[in-house]
Amino acid sequence: MSRSSIDEISSSGAFQRTLSTFRNFISRDPSSQFPAESERYHLYISYACPWASRCLAYLKIKGLEKAISFTSVKPRWERTKETDEHIGWVFPSSLTEEPAAEPDFLNGAKSIRALYELANPNYTGKYSVPVLWDKKLKTIVNNESSEIIRMFNSEFNEIAENAALDLYPPHLQSSIDETNEWVYDSINNGVYKCGFARTQEAYDEAVQKLYEALDKCDVILGRQRYLCGNMLTEADVRLFVTLIRFDEVYALHFKCNKKLLREFPNLFNYTKDIFQFNGMSSTVNMEHIKQNYYGSHPTIDPFGIIPSGPGIDYSFSHDRDRFT
Numbered sequence: 001m002s003r004s005s006i007d008e009i010s011s012s013g014a015f016q017r018t019l020s021t022f023r024n025f026i027s028r029d030p031s032s033q034f035p036a037e038s039e040r041y042h043l044y045i046s047y048a049c050p051w052a053s054r055c056l057a058y059l060k061i062k063g064l065e066k067a068i069s070f071t072s073v074k075p076r077w078e079r080t081k082e083t084d085e086h087i088g089w090v091f092p093s094s095l096t097e098e099p100a101a102e103p104d105f106l107n108g109a110k111s112i113r114a115l116y117e118l119a120n121p122n123y124t125g126k127y128s129v130p131v132l133w134d135k136k137l138k139t140i141v142n143n144e145s146s147e148i149i150r151m152f153n154s155e156f157n158e159i160a161e162n163a164a165l166d167l168y169p170p171h172l173q174s175s176i177d178e179t180n181e182w183v184y185d186s187i188n189n190g191v192y193k194c195g196f197a198r199t200q201e202a203y204d205e206a207v208q209k210l211y212e213a214l215d216k217c218d219v220i221l222g223r224q225r226y227l228c229g230n231m232l233t234e235a236d237v238r239l240f241v242t243l244i245r246f247d248e249v250y251a252l253h254f255k256c257n258k259k260l261l262r263e264f265p266n267l268f269n270y271t272k273d274i275f276q277f278n279g280m281s282s283t284v285n286m287e288h289i290k291q292n293y294y295g296s297h298p299t300i301d302p303f304g305i306i307p308s309g310p311g312i313d314y315s316f317s318h319d320r321d322r323f324t
């Protein structure tokens, strides 16, 4: 049966994310199966999805817009087939149907599910975004965002307009890896564990870990501009996509309301700082974000009503310039 992440629940009622399945790598080596070539690859995203948004953030800040095209699906999940009940990501049928979403001009697919089925007719996993598509071999290269961002960072430097920006520099790799581990478990995935929990115990455990990790970040960001020092790295982009959704969605929809992001002075200013980094703000579409979460999880929010607030403006001034 086709499943969504909201169904990935253990016997104790806790959310358990399953692993991505397409794990090929694009390489700067021209003789590899998936060589880094301009205009060969396409990124399918949803602006709503934090994992897809981190890939889009890399595409923009590395200056890969001319080399790698992208399409966003519609924010609200819909039925993907008439023959079963699965709901998931679908494309609009015209350019005017949904602002910022586009039909799939490349493959003519109606849904992300259809792309997975095109790549592998026997595929039985989740139909998730992001999807990194190879136009030449007509298949999915990779659907795991943590790997896609690594490829975008290092493998396209011959064609990237901002090749000098290295978000995973050798001297910080172990610190970035170590940070990613607890940030992913407690914060990026932690908010989902709070929101998708089906027992009080599973929620209590997730929410406690989440706030311990947010407090830890706030302390780190009280002594340096970014998580791994005074330069922006992968660890920051990965944290940012969760923080930018925090007060607008997670606080209410996922019950992460012990403290709001804007009550953490360092984390809040840090979020504004990254939002204002070249290219970043164009990757944040709050309309899509709110429509998706509040409108696509009927077991949490059966009526799909989108709350009006809080409408925070992340382009306001911040105090992070105090670190040089």
Ligand SMILES: N[C@@H](CCC(=O)N[C@@H](CS)C(=O)NCC(=O)O)C(=O)O
Binding pocket: 003, 004, 005, 006, 019, 020, 048, 049, 050, 051, 052, 087, 088, 126, 127, 128, 129, 130, 143, 144, 145, 146
């Ligand atoms: N491990 C994946 C996770 C991606 C993921 O969970 N995407 C969600 C949207 S935020 C999705 O497409 N879910 C579809 C579904 O659950 O059916 C990654 O980081 O790339």
